Amino acid sequence: MVVFDKPKSLTDAELHYCPGCTHGIIHRLVAEAIDALGIEGKAIGVAPVGCAVMAYNYFACDMVEAAHGRAPAVATGIKRSLPDNIVFTYQGDGDLASIGMAETVHAATRNENITVIFVNNAIYGMTGGQMAPTSLPGQVTQTSPYGRDVKTAGYPVKIAELLSALDGPEFIARVAVNNVKNVRNAKKVIQKAFENQIAGKGFSLVEVISSCPTNWGMTPQNALNWVEEKMIPYYPLGIYKDKSAEKEGEAK
């Protein structure tokens, strides 16, 4: 008999996410990685402002709620104070790629030994569907009612590409959770991002392409299809930077 258990690193609190939202999957993947590595007792998570604002109720490890965009700075403080603990942030696109861009870039360039889970669903969910820094060109949102016009609103920010241009960070990857295959791969990559921290390698960020049926105005299935058809072509999946692997490659 196969029992579908909840990871130990998630609490019993009921998630508040909308039906069809993929935050639940991503929470689970993070918790599974923590369980698999046996680090729940050492883990300290930093929650963002955004849909995942109450992530501190869901992860069973110690948690800190940060101001909007500041999670990497807060995590820096925690990690500097407790270098033997495992510190991660869980942030959305408005939080990480807009208001918190400076904190993101500088934590990355310092190669701060933390793990960053970046959930990109191309919209501000919590406030009701405004244009995000990662909203696609032409995407209709509450604050881009005629579609994102790149002439006035600029282009989406490609975080994985942008950060991988820095010398600092250890590991930058982009994954998706729109189908089983991608979920399995995402799990592997997220776990790697934690393993890097345990090994003291430094800043590891996983961008997870996520969906928002509610604010995209789609059924959950259509939202997953939209991820496949629109999001992933604009935000290609893959490992963008892996300094250790590069070094091994050079050695060979």
Place this chain on the structure above:
Amino acid sequence: MANKVLMKGNEAIAEAAIRVGCRHYFGYPITPQTELAAYMAKRMPKIGGTFLQAESEIAAINMVYGVAGTGRRVMTSSSSPGVSLKQEGISYIAGSDLPCLIVNVQRGGPGLGGIQPSQSDYFQATKGGGHGDYHLIVLAPSSVQEMADMTSLAFDLADKYLMPAMLLADGTVGQMMEPVVLPEERPVEFTEKEWAVTGTKTARPHHIVNSLYLVPEELEKKNFARYERYAEVEKNEVRYESFMMEDAEYCVVAFGIAARVSKNAVAAARAEGVKVGLIRPITLWPFPKKALAEAADKVKGFLSVELSMGQMIEDVKLAIECRRPVELCRRAGGMIPSPDEVLEGIKKLQGGRA
């Protein structure tokens, strides 16, 4: 006798902080507090501490928030424009009931203002600064010795009452050198706080450091509980210096460098036979309301001396419930009143309403 060393005020804060167990400093360059960061940059790496030049004041205060959540002593320092940027984080730290030390070596404002000494962040420091209902413990050093002593005191009070403390200094006290006896070296404290995030070791329920309460009843309850603590602070921690007040007919009220200048003026006035004294608030919050109210029973008038357009004067008037005239002697924008200007203010007060 303890060893006296000659130090700048900014450096005395840094050395005192280290001696009382602070091992984490986060900052961003700004005049006139630079020596503090430079001192930390030199010392922290040698004693296993953290010095980090953050990408912004906003990042720095949020790093402070992170360390504070782990229950370790932590501080940041800046000057006025930088402290404005920190207000977001300060509100979160206050809202999460965490201790930390913030140093503001004030300069003239508003805006980019100037770099010369000022006290025009009085409102910001004592009335909140950031959003929401909260207070900081605000200490106003007026000498290099007090820069050291109040650093130690600020950490202790912040820890005791679980709230951020601020040293509200100014460019003069930061830049000047005076002989100082530094606090005794204390062992770095690593006792686990019952609220800190240090990892559950899967042996206890998880701790959450947080200021978000979406249920208004809960948030109100939190605020009431916090203000009960504030009431304790107001009861126990008021500090001020009373100078020549025994027979005073007039009372000068001034803090920090303004109080130093005012002492010269008080001495000069006394030499001319004017019975004047000085009350120097050492804690700006909690404000020495009772001392001023009692002075109002005896004196004919007050003179608030400030390096601002007049901010503390409002608290003086409130403290004495406007029972006596309160006049203002002010310079702003980085200017400092001279003893003569203060003396003139005292004489005006003596001559009735100016």
Place this chain on the structure above:
Amino acid sequence: MTTQILIAGFGGQGILFAGKFLANKGLLEGRQLSWLPSYGPEMRGGTANCSVVLSDQPIGSPIVTKPDVLIAMNLPSLDKYESAVVPGGVIFVDSALIERKVRRNDVKAYYIPATKLAQQNGIPTLANMIMLGKVMRECDFVSYEGIEDAVRTVVSAKHADLFDVNLRAINIGREIE
């Protein structure tokens, strides 16, 4: 007794250092003291000044607005601060750089060609200490006794090689009649 000293000149003339020397000397003598620099975007060639207060009582304001002693190392400083000196005060003028005389009759003035003497003695950066040597000859707010200790304190361990030249500069100033 309280002595208020103002040292003023160009940045790079060792104005703050001269003040630090007096402060350290005061500390070694167990006096109360304060040292306050002008600060800001000042650099070599800009203006610099330094307030030093020495006293037997706790010091009120560290800002010297009415100096008992003014050490003027350039003309703008003499122009700016001459009138501020208390009646009966003393003004020391680096006459190598300031051509004019002190205009007031109620103060005592000494003219020392310190910058020229410094150059002649191969210590071009130490006009400030030559001035102090003269100050110590004419005033008694700090004592000459224990001068070595004060120089040693103010010349940091890193620059211990500068001990001798600083001491020499002070003595050059002190010997000026």
